[in-house]
Amino acid sequence: MQTTRPAEIRAALYGGGLVEIGGHATAAPSRAHVVLAFAAIYLIWGSTYLGIRYAVETIPPLLMMGIRHLTAGLFTYALVRRRGGPAPQPAQWMYAAVLGAALFLGGHGILAWAEQKIPSGLAALLCATLPLWTVLLSRIQRSERQLGVKAWAGILLGFAGVVLLIGPDGFAQHSSLNLLGAAGAVFSAFLWAVGTLYSKRVRLPGSTVLSAAMQMITGGMLLLLAGFATGEAGRLHMASVSARSILALAYLIVFGSIVAFTAFTWLVSVTTASLVSTYAYVNPVIAVFLGWALAGEKLGIRILAATIIIVISVILVSTPKKVTREEPVSFREEELSETAAD
DSSP, X not given: OOOOHHHHHHHXXXXXXXXXXXXXXXXXXXXXXXXXXXXXXXXIHHHHHHHHHHHTTTSOHHHHHHHHXXXXXXXXXXXXXHTTOOOOOHHHHHHHHHHIIIIIIIIIHHHHHHTTTSOHHHHHHHHTTHHHHHHHHHHHTTSSOOOOHHHHHHHHHHHHHHHHHHTGGGGSTTOSSOHHHHHHHHHHHHHHHHHHHHHTTSOOOSOHHHHHHHHHHHHHHHHHHHHHHTTHHHXXXXXXXXXHHHHHHXXXXXXXXXXXXXXXXXXXXXXXXXXHTTHHHXXXXXXXXXXXXXXXXXXXXXXXXXXXXXXXXXXXXXXXXXXXXXXXXXXXXXXXXXXXXX
């Protein structure tokens, strides 16, 4: 199965940021710049799971994610409009609100809640099932042709990795693993896949960064409303908010939602889609390692084995069956509704 270009954008947005895909580069990039850009999307996006864990230690999850996305969305929206971007149509705001509900209120809101209950590395691995859900749901709604053997092998292998990751202990009565939190992380990936497929059916602004900013704004507002509706505001006491949580939130806004996506935007204009998409394989590994190295999260043989299995499964469903000559990536407005399959 060859991942569609819009799906690559949505998968990138799963890190919580903004992206605009431009045209071809006018000059050959330096190797140093390419290396630095890849380091940014590998390390920063891989570290956002640990950042979420630190942020929700003393900031309620829905309010935290609401502040993150609304701040980044407003900043980027203002930047686009200042540069002469057209004002969105009312219908486009409605589509953005639906996507904001699925991607950010559902996807990121549930993920932040889940990271109060499970380690960040485990959450990253469970969320790595996103490509599997996207491919499977695309096939169910028949937006893709018959899946090949490699795609089905990747789907089955990926969910086998999830079962291994949770293990029989996860279903025991006195398990140390919070099964509800693990299910929440998987469900957040499922909701993101649902939002990805919905985005292919609606007419969003031609500027990807404007569209993403609108979704961040609406999603952030919905997250804040949900936070107030569930009583999170009453549980938020500024005197008890730790410096680590504040710094983590600032890191998620500035680096996770702006800096890394600047690097991503540049990379997709100067290199190939398959090379840029390697972040999807690397990020879970980075997240597991950082959780172990910085947060003392357990890293046993079962987690290592599950990590390898899930990463392989994502590679199987995310790479094309046949690779031909690839050009630097340029995302055009008319491509936003295209799909591709084996």
